[in-house]
Amino acid sequence: MSGDIGATFAALADPGRRRMLGLLGPGQTATATELARQLPITRQAVAKHLATLQAAGLVEAHREGRETRYTLTPAPLGEAVDWLAETGAQWDERLARLAARAARDADSGILR
Secondary structure, three states: OOOOHHHHHHHHOOHHHHHHHHHOOOOOEEOHHHHHHOOOOOHHHHHHHHHHHHHOOOEEEEEEOOEEEEEEOOHHHHHHHHHHHHHHHHHHHHHHHHHHHHHHHHHOOOOO
């Protein structure tokens, strides 16, 4: 994984930032002002959240004249999903081994 997975999860921890990412669907762009119109927070708060998302690599900023437009960058989300799948698989394997051992111990009378 190339990105900072910790920064991705930290950015995703805030429900407002997750909502902003939802508003910036694939191929969508928006300014901080446009996003603020759809959220119950100020434009300044939106700008701060966008800065956090940008630092985590989840959005890219593009200047268009006097405006800055933001677009979703899906790569860090994919890396987060991959990490979750890999970690989940490791725990599945560990829990399966634990269950097998508990079954063997129960069959041998150790747990009675």
